[in-house]
Amino acid sequence: MTAEEGDGGAETAERRLDDSDEVLYRQVHPQWIADGEPSSQAFKPTKKDEGMLSIAVGTKTTAEKAFLHHAQVLKLASGGTWAVTVGEVAAVELSSFEQPLENSRAHGFIDFRAHGRRAMESKAKLLVAKARDRGCMYQPTG
Amino acid sequence: MPVETLVELSAYRDLVLDVAKELFRAAHPARQRVPRGFAERLQLRLRTVEGGSAVPVLERATAAGTLLAADDEFTQARDVIEDAVAAVAGGADPPSAFPRNAVVLFNRFGQTLRSDEAIELRRGAATSGATYTRDVRKKLVLNQRRTFQEEVEDIGWVSEVDGDHMSCLIRLHTGPPGAIPAPLDEVTFPAVKEVLEPKGEGPPVRVTGVGVFDSDQGLIRFDSIHDVSVLEDADELARLDRRFDELAALPAGWLDGEGAPLDAIVLDRARRILAELLNFDVPGPRIFPTPEGGVQAEWTVAGHEISVTFEPDGTLYAVSVNLASGQTEEPELAPDNAEQIARLLLAS
Numbered sequence: 001m002t003a004e005e006g007d008g009g010a011e012t013a014e015r016r017l018d019d020s021d022e023v024l025y026r027q028v029h030p031q032w033i034a035d036g037e038p039s040s041q042a043f044k045p046t047k048k049d050e051g052m053l054s055i056a057v058g059t060k061t062t063a064e065k066a067f068l069h070h071a072q073v074l075k076l077a078s079g080g081t082w083a084v085t086v087g088e089v090a091a092v093e094l095s096s097f098e099q100p101l102e103n104s105r106a107h108g109f110i111d112f113r114a115h116g117r118r119a120m121e122s123k124a125k126l127l128v129a130k131a132r133d134r135g136c137m138y139q140p141t142g
Numbered sequence: 143m144p145v146e147t148l149v150e151l152s153a154y155r156d157l158v159l160d161v162a163k164e165l166f167r168a169a170h171p172a173r174q175r176v177p178r179g180f181a182e183r184l185q186l187r188l189r190t191v192e193g194g195s196a197v198p199v200l201e202r203a204t205a206a207g208t209l210l211a212a213d214d215e216f217t218q219a220r221d222v223i224e225d226a227v228a229a230v231a232g233g234a235d236p237p238s239a240f241p242r243n244a245v246v247l248f249n250r251f252g253q254t255l256r257s258d259e260a261i262e263l264r265r266g267a268a269t270s271g272a273t274y275t276r277d278v279r280k281k282l283v284l285n286q287r288r289t290f291q292e293e294v295e296d297i298g299w300v301s302e303v304d305g306d307h308m309s310c311l312i313r314l315h316t317g318p319p320g321a322i323p324a325p326l327d328e329v330t331f332p333a334v335k336e337v338l339e340p341k342g343e344g345p346p347v348r349v350t351g352v353g354v355f356d357s358d359q360g361l362i363r364f365d366s367i368h369d370v371s372v373l374e375d376a377d378e379l380a381r382l383d384r385r386f387d388e389l390a391a392l393p394a395g396w397l398d399g400e401g402a403p404l405d406a407i408v409l410d411r412a413r414r415i416l417a418e419l420l421n422f423d424v425p426g427p428r429i430f431p432t433p434e435g436g437v438q439a440e441w442t443v444a445g446h447e448i449s450v451t452f453e454p455d456g457t458l459y460a461v462s463v464n465l466a467s468g469q470t471e472e473p474e475l476a477p478d479n480a481e482q483i484a485r486l487l488l489a490s
Contacts, residue, residue: 029397034428039440040449046433048400076398092468122470125447125463
């Protein structure tokens with residue numbers, strides 16, 4: 001299996017996602033998985049994210065490809081791919097954007113920029129509950 | 143009003159009495175002993191428990207046919223105790239009027255105080271008074287001594303029992319690395335004997351008692367043991383320990399280059415408090431490191447997503463989100479109180 005997601009060339013346009021059924025894949029760091037369940041921290045931007053939580057857009061990739069791209073191309077750690085939908089993100093009053101990057105054609109983000117800690121914590125918990133209900137979309141074997 | 147309050151009222155009465163004895167001796171240096179019947183002159187009655195925040199009111203009572211002296215040693219003792227507490231709470235030393243020999247007596251008063259609790263000492267009809275906390279108590283006692291006593295609730299393993307001397311050695315889950323001595327009595331001896339295995343490899347037990355803490359070394363021994371009982375959640379404790387060992391080994395940059403290493407003090411506190419939660423009928427937490435070097439415990443309980451973050455600065459930050467309504471609360475938590483966390487989980 002190869003990581004194909006990043007082979008699409010450079011694009012920079014940012015587009016708001018509005019199909020509520022569209023799936024957004026999120027890679028979860030292995031330290032943020034316990035008893036097979038992701039931490040709400042995985043659905044909250046860290047300081048370096050500057051309020052933009054990275055996701056991979058479901059129409060541009062798959063759970064497996066998104067994982068492989070993260071691990072093999074970006075060389076970042078992931079314990080598996082979880083997912084929420086654009087509609088679930090909108091339900092917690094956040095917006096989702098497609099934002100292709102040079103090395104990541106399917107890249108997008110959930111926009112937390114307008115929110116402080118309390119709101120971020122709250123929305124992250126609501127999102128992780130949806131992702132957990134859906135179950136892990138892809139997990140490496142072995 | 144919690145039953146423990148009655149214990150503290152009794153300890154307060156003993157403190158007033160013993161300070162009054164010291165004041166009497168200071169005023170009468172030629173006398174070796176206090177007069178016969180001195181202690182009986184201090185009769186305290188719990189007059190009422192005032193409404194609102196349940197304030198117990200202690201009242202001096204007099205024996206039939208006697209008059210209450212307006213300003214005797216007991217009244218003075220009450221006042222110098224309050225002054226000493228106020229001084230130490232304000233960062234000063236106890237006032238010179240406070241008898242130095244009596245400072246140690248604070249050891250017995252306030253043993254049950256938790257980190258988020260305080261006793262306010264009000265005289266007469268005053269609407270406020272000196273605030274006596276765990277920290278104030280510790281500072282007062284350490285002002286004259288190297289050790290102080292405090293209630294201990296922990297999980298441990300019994301490694302040795304000495305029937306001749308009615309004592310044992312217990313290694314505590316969050317205490318010093320070695321086993322510490324503890325006295326036994328007719329009640330605790332059989333329970334301790336039952337869980338003894340060679341090299342302390344018997345089942346973990348829940349231990350409550352009064353510990354003696356050294357100002358430098360921490361807990362050095364038990365002064366008394368109240369209860370020893372086999373821990374029912376031994377597997378859960380082992381799971382917690384394994385996870386905390388993993389977290390302790392995380393290097394700087396563990397989060398793809400981000401991620402501070404976890405602070406040892408924060409780890410110890412989180413490990414201890416989450417182990418204390420095993421005393422309550424609540425689900426086990428999922429435990430994660432935070433990018434800032436803290437520890438986050440998470441629960442999904444009765445339609446609520448709850449997290450408690452042990453921040454690197456020693457504070458706790460809690461969030462509870464109702465998954466149906468989205469209603470979010472940030473309850474305030476004391477840095478050292480497992481019972482508060484249990485209440486938060488049970489209230490969901």
